[in-house]
Amino acid sequence: DAGVIQSPRHEVTEMGQEVTLRCKPISGHNSLFWYRQTMMRGLELLIYFNNNVPIDDSGMPEDRFSAKMPNASFSTLKIQPSEPRDSAVYFCASSSTVGEIYEQYFGPGTRLTVT
Amino acid sequence: AQKVTQAQTEISVVEKEDVTLDCVYETRDTTYYLFWYKQPPSGELVFLIRRNSFDEQNEISGRYSWNFQKSTSSFNFTITASQVVDSAVYFCALSRISSASKIIFGSGTRLSIRP
Numbered sequence: 001d002a003g004v005i006q007s008p009r010h011e012v013t014e015m016g017q018e019v020t021l022r023c024k025p026i027s028g029h030n031s032l033f034w035y036r037q038t039m040m041r042g043l044e045l046l047i048y049f050n051n052n053v054p055i056d057d058s059g060m061p062e063d064r065f066s067a068k069m070p071n072a073s074f075s076t077l078k079i080q081p082s083e084p085r086d087s088a089v090y091f092c093a094s095s096s097t098v099g100e101i102y103e104q105y106f107g108p109g110t111r112l113t114v115t
Numbered sequence: 116a117q118k119v120t121q122a123q124t125e126i127s128v129v130e131k132e133d134v135t136l137d138c139v140y141e142t143r144d145t146t147y148y149l150f151w152y153k154q155p156p157s158g159e160l161v162f163l164i165r166r167n168s169f170d171e172q173n174e175i176s177g178r179y180s181w182n183f184q185k186s187t188s189s190f191n192f193t194i195t196a197s198q199v200v201d202s203a204v205y206f207c208a209l210s211r212i213s214s215a216s217k218i219i220f221g222s223g224t225r226l227s228i229r230p
Contacts, residue, residue, distance in 0.1 A: 033217070043206065043220045056217060091160065102148055102210060104218055106160035 025094030138207030
């Protein structure tokens with residue numbers, strides 16, 4: 001079975017540019033989570049969706065960040081405009097609340113570098 | 116409020132030694148899930164185990180074992196006869212037992228196994 005798929009795996013962009021990260025959750029999973037990981041702040045939950053609806057976006061740093069989940073098999077995290085402090089590894093994870101399988105399965109991450 | 120504390124920032128042991136990673140959690144919920152994840156140098160986050168607060172039985176999986184003690188709010192992880200491939204950052208985590216619930220991660224313990 002395919003796991004969580006993220007693209008791109010690496011992204012290097014200049015400050016001020018728009019960045020879009022993509023995620024395809026595991027088929028059949030109905031919850032999706034976006035995390036950011038840095039050395040300084042560790043693993044931070046940015047936003048999560050259940051049944052395509054955003055449940056908690058309190059971790060989104062500021063208005064430059066936005067996330068969408070237009071359907072059960074796709075989500076995007078957009079940063080506009082990007083800043084050097086956004087450099088981090090961004091993980092997408094999915095889980096299923098059907099059958100009480102609450103553990104999250106993570107994608108390989110997108111390493112974002114903003115210069 | 117929910118919180119997970121992993122007081123050991125880094126641990127280094129020689130191969131074949133046993134090592135225990137500590138995890139202490141705080142929650143006001145009477146029912147909850149506890150998790151352990153592994154993040155090897157390659158960067159992906161790998162799910163290891165989920166434990167329901169109803170079940171205080173210890174679990175063993177090969178060289179890995181987990182000790183859940185509700186009385187001390189601890190969920191410790193022991194690796195027996197450690198191997199170099201066990202080198203990774205290990206995260207303990209906590210979530211409510213409800214649909215669409217987020218997971219609270221600890222700050223992680225970096226485990227280095229020296230040959």
